[in-house]
Amino acid sequence: MWNLIKYELKGYYKELAILVCSIIFCNLLLFTRINIWPIQVITMGSFLVAFASTIIIFIWNISLYNRDLYGNTGYLLFTLPQKGYSILTSKILTSFIQMTVVNIIACSFTIFNLSRINDFDKIFQMAKESLSAQAVILGTFSTLYQYIYLLIFIYFCITISRVAIRNKKIGKFGAFVSFVIISVILGKLNMWILSLFPQSIKVNVLTPQSFLQLNQYANVTASPAISFNIAYCIFDFITLAAFFLITSYLLEHKMDI
Amino acid sequence: MDSVLKVSNLTKTYFKKSALSGFDLEVNKGKIVGLLGPNGSGKTTLLKIAGGILKESSGEILIDGKAPGVYTKSIVSYLPDLNYLHKWMKINDAIEYFKDFYSDFDVDKAKDLLIFMGLEENLKVTSLSKGMLEKLNLTLVLSRKAKLYLLDEPLGGVDPTSREKIIDAILKNYSEDSSMIVTTHLVNDIERLFDEVAFISEGKIALSGNAEELRREKCMSIDELYREVFK
Amino acid sequence: MDIEFDEKTPIYIQIMNLIKRDIANKKILVGEKLPSVREISSKLRVNPNTIQRAYQELEREGITHTLRGTGTFVKEDFQLISELKKEMAKDIIDSFISGMKNLGFERDEIINIVSIELNKEEV
Numbered sequence: 001m002w003n004l005i006k007y008e009l010k011g012y013y014k015e016l017a018i019l020v021c022s023i024i025f026c027n028l029l030l031f032t033r034i035n036i037w038p039i040q041v042i043t044m045g046s047f048l049v050a051f052a053s054t055i056i057i058f059i060w061n062i063s064l065y066n067r068d069l070y071g072n073t074g075y076l077l078f079t080l081p082q083k084g085y086s087i088l089t090s091k092i093l094t095s096f097i098q099m100t101v102v103n104i105i106a107c108s109f110t111i112f113n114l115s116r117i118n119d120f121d122k123i124f125q126m127a128k129e130s131l132s133a134q135a136v137i138l139g140t141f142s143t144l145y146q147y148i149y150l151l152i153f154i155y156f157c158i159t160i161s162r163v164a165i166r167n168k169k170i171g172k173f174g175a176f177v178s179f180v181i182i183s184v185i186l187g188k189l190n191m192w193i194l195s196l197f198p199q200s201i202k203v204n205v206l207t208p209q210s211f212l213q214l215n216q217y218a219n220v221t222a223s224p225a226i227s228f229n230i231a232y233c234i235f236d237f238i239t240l241a242a243f244f245l246i247t248s249y250l251l252e253h254k255m256d257i
Numbered sequence: 258m259d260s261v262l263k264v265s266n267l268t269k270t271y272f273k274k275s276a277l278s279g280f281d282l283e284v285n286k287g288k289i290v291g292l293l294g295p296n297g298s299g300k301t302t303l304l305k306i307a308g309g310i311l312k313e314s315s316g317e318i319l320i321d322g323k324a325p326g327v328y329t330k331s332i333v334s335y336l337p338d339l340n341y342l343h344k345w346m347k348i349n350d351a352i353e354y355f356k357d358f359y360s361d362f363d364v365d366k367a368k369d370l371l372i373f374m375g376l377e378e379n380l381k382v383t384s385l386s387k388g389m390l391e392k393l394n395l396t397l398v399l400s401r402k403a404k405l406y407l408l409d410e411p412l413g414g415v416d417p418t419s420r421e422k423i424i425d426a427i428l429k430n431y432s433e434d435s436s437m438i439v440t441t442h443l444v445n446d447i448e449r450l451f452d453e454v455a456f457i458s459e460g461k462i463a464l465s466g467n468a469e470e471l472r473r474e475k476c477m478s479i480d481e482l483y484r485e486v487f488k
Numbered sequence: 489m490d491i492e493f494d495e496k497t498p499i500y501i502q503i504m505n506l507i508k509r510d511i512a513n514k515k516i517l518v519g520e521k522l523p524s525v526r527e528i529s530s531k532l533r534v535n536p537n538t539i540q541r542a543y544q545e546l547e548r549e550g551i552t553h554t555l556r557g558t559g560t561f562v563k564e565d566f567q568l569i570s571e572l573k574k575e576m577a578k579d580i581i582d583s584f585i586s587g588m589k590n591l592g593f594e595r596d597e598i599i600n601i602v603s604i605e606l607n608k609e610e611v
Contacts, residue, residue: 003357011345075341078310080358081331166271252327257310289535424533431529431536448495449534469498469538478495 050106084252130210
């Protein structure tokens with residue numbers, strides 16, 4: 001598996017470098033506008049660059065997965081004595097590594113610009129004191145989880161479409177269609193589960209001190225919290241595991257190149 | 258077990274068309290088998306199934322006694338009839354790739370073969386002519402110490418000098434411990450290489466047997482026999 | 489060396505004949521070791537099993553013998569040379585005689601014409 005990751009990164013480092021350079025270039029352009037435009041606009045611009053690059057890299061990763069399943073390099077990949085989960089995990093990890101690299105660079109610029117906003121220090125201090133540690137950890141974990149979930153879900157759709165449909169053009173379209181259909185089905189199932197099992201876990205957003213402070217101004221009965229429905233989380237995780245396992249199985253046993 | 262490949266009543270259908278219908282073949286250790294037939298007769302389909310990248314519709318195929326899977330991929334070296342290397346690769350990248358993924362890959366042998374074929378390691382794969390690509394792909398496939406080699410049209414679209422080199426390389430690589438299936442419709446150049454030949458037509462075996470026996474029996478070369486069978 | 493084989497007949501028989509001919513005209517000496525199967529297979533571009541079969545048949549006919557691990561040797565038998573010569577000559581002579589008879593030559597005429605041709609060569 002590590003070899004798969006090695007060659008994926010090795011083969012496409014040029015494209016990644018181009019993207020990174022573009023990010024740096026755009027941000028440098030923004031820097032030239034520093035005393036001309038308000039700092040908030042520049043920060044916004046930097047943020048948009050980060051957002052755009054995230055989308056670009058995500059789409060690019062998907063298209064690389066597509067390429068191996070539909071193109072000639074499939075002959076190379078699928079004659080390797082590799083297990084299905086090995087191939088799938090390598091794809092996920094490679095995408096993740098590339099996404100991380102892009103985001104670190106892009107977000108560094110955004111944060112730098114952010115710190116130049118006049119009242120930033122004060123706002124940052126306030127946020128540090130008021131947001132609970134749990135909320136931050138959960139927020140980070142949640143973002144990661146959603147990213148991986150979306151990635152595996154899309155890989156799943158591409159794979160089942162590839163296995164079921166012989167025609168290449170229809171197959172790619174089929175992936176999109178299955179994505180939509182499954183999303184709708186999952187959505188409905190989720191609503192149903194939520195109604196059946198309303199129990200949830202609440203995670204406090206605010207730290208105790210800031211909650212007390214808030215209480216001084218407004219009469220709030222409970223600390224604002226994010227709630228996670230237990231059944232929903234379990235179901236979500238089960239679908240994630242199902243996507244992963246089915247895709248691995250298909251990659252190993254049902255590919256028809 | 259002496260049988261490296263055993264195919265029984267193999268069928269592969271795509272909607273209404275069937276590429277293989279009731280195909281039987283057995284290849285023993287140390288044999289070079291020629292799978293001969295015109296385009297579309299099912300040769301490539303059989304090799305792809307043996308290579309593990311296509312699933313049969315029905316029937317059985319066993320390589321070293323096992324159904325196609327991760328194990329068989331590790332003992333089967335498959336040469337497809339197309340360019341399957343990544344565009345970003347140079348020749349030495351391809352060598353390294355094979356070395357990393359196949360434990361039976363012999364790097365020294367690969368380097369020797371590259372010299373024999375006249376290929377420089379630093380060349381980009383995209384800069385190679387069709388003949389050079391074929392030679393490179395063959396180098397990669399033959400440098401593995403596999404139990405079964407599947408060569409799909411190794412001589413196709415290649416100039417006569419390169420063809421000779423390719424035949425020489427195949428011979429050099431011969432070992433009593435491994436077997437080879439070579440598909441081709443250019444029978445003339447390569448018939449002296451075959452222990453056995455199997456003629457495939459419309460997805461099944463039309464005629465098969467020991468090459469020398471067939472020559473004796475039919476009093477014609479395998480090339481002529483090919484024309485006979487497929488006229 | 490790219491020998492033109494007549495692929496209409498089994499190749500191993502042709503290889504055997506090649507070796508027999510070389511023994512008869514002393515290109516290969518009595519008692520000499522024949523090249524390994526691999527060497528010939530490479531040189532002639534023929535399947536090694538075919539060469540192997542040729543060697544086995546030669547041994548069966550008593551022309552060679554194999555020492556395990558060392559190789560295949562032509563038998564140390566000087567009679568071999570004349571026997572092989574006769575054997576291989578027979579086919580040539582048979583087809584010559586029948587060819588000449590087809591042209592209408594009689595026995596004495598054949599002997600005559602052969603003498604004249606051979607005398608011409610010596611000049």
